[in-house]
Amino acid sequence: MNDPAEELPVAQEGVKFVEYELPLTERMRTFLRLEFLYQQVLFHAEDQADFGSRAAIGGLLEIATILGRGDVRADALKELEKQADSLRRYGSQPGVDQARLGTLLDNVEQLRIDLLNIGPHFLQPIKDSEFLSAIKHRSSIPGGTCVFDLPDYAFWLSLPFATRAEQMEYWLAGLRPLCDAVAEVLWLIREMADPEELLAPQGMYQRSSEQKEQLNLVRVLLPPGSDLYTEISGGQHRITVRFLRFTDVHARPVQASEDVSFLLGLC
Numbered sequence: 001m002n003d004p005a006e007e008l009p010v011a012q013e014g015v016k017f018v019e020y021e022l023p024l025t026e027r028m029r030t031f032l033r034l035e036f037l038y039q040q041v042l043f044h045a046e047d048q049a050d051f052g053s054r055a056a057i058g059g060l061l062e063i064a065t066i067l068g069r070g071d072v073r074a075d076a077l078k079e080l081e082k083q084a085d086s087l088r089r090y091g092s093q094p095g096v097d098q099a100r101l102g103t104l105l106d107n108v109e110q111l112r113i114d115l116l117n118i119g120p121h122f123l124q125p126i127k128d129s130e131f132l133s134a135i136k137h138r139s140s141i142p143g144g145t146c147v148f149d150l151p152d153y154a155f156w157l158s159l160p161f162a163t164r165a166e167q168m169e170y171w172l173a174g175l176r177p178l179c180d181a182v183a184e185v186l187w188l189i190r191e192m193a194d195p196e197e198l199l200a201p202q203g204m205y206q207r208s209s210e211q212k213e214q215l216n217l218v219r220v221l222l223p224p225g226s227d228l229y230t231e232i233s234g235g236q237h238r239i240t241v242r243f244l245r246f247t248d249v250h251a252r253p254v255q256a257s258e259d260v261s262f263l264l265g266l267c
Helices: 008-015 025-046 050-067 072-090 096-119 130-139 149-155 161-173 176-191
Strands: 018-023 196-200 204-208 217-222 228-234 237-243 258-265
Touching: 018 025, 018 228, 025 050, 025 072, 025 161, 025 176, 050 072, 050 149, 050 161, 050 217, 072 096, 096 176, 130 149, 130 217, 149 161, 176 217, 196 204, 196 217, 204 258, 217 237, 237 258
Parallel strands: none
Antiparallel strands: 018 217, 196 258, 204 237, 217 258, 228 237
16 A cells, blocks of 8 residues: 555645545544544644633533543544554555555554543543533533633633643543544545546536445545635435635625536545
């Protein structure tokens, strides 16, 4: 197996495409939401301003809410095992970069071990925190976490950044193995499907899938600077992509009337 980064058109051309995705399973929907929130938390956790810490705490609580609705840890373990099996099948193919393959398998195995080690009660430090529980409860009220509502929160936000960062790391420690595993699974799913260059006549593309195809994710890639965005709909057996032109916030977008060239990845 060649390095996926060398196969994707995005990497070949050195261009960062604008990506739009549609998850086709409930598991993928959960994984994409976790990936989005985890990136948000990590970004804001480095912001020394109190509003940065507020944003990081908000994302942390949203992650905890998602993880409390099902056994996402078990789902992530299953996906890691599935991806490992897929990678091992490449080992017998000619021309495979065995060193690269070994590195990928080692990464997956280490993530699996880390995920097993946190155990099923990894959310307990967050659940047991009365401080976070009060913030979560008040967050359902518009402006409910302001100073007069939660003076202890306001005081915590006024502490030195190093103190806040240390506490955030404590809360994140139990979530990292799962969030990192989800990020790796999504990376592997995306990289193993080569995007195909296609044309959408008059801004509309439709595709039927074979029943034997077990698709997880639809990816549409547009070049940077495009004045179009996509709306993707459908399911396992039929996919529709519409290309819309955004004008401004006061007008409805309109479908492109010209043929649109794009990249489609079916993962």
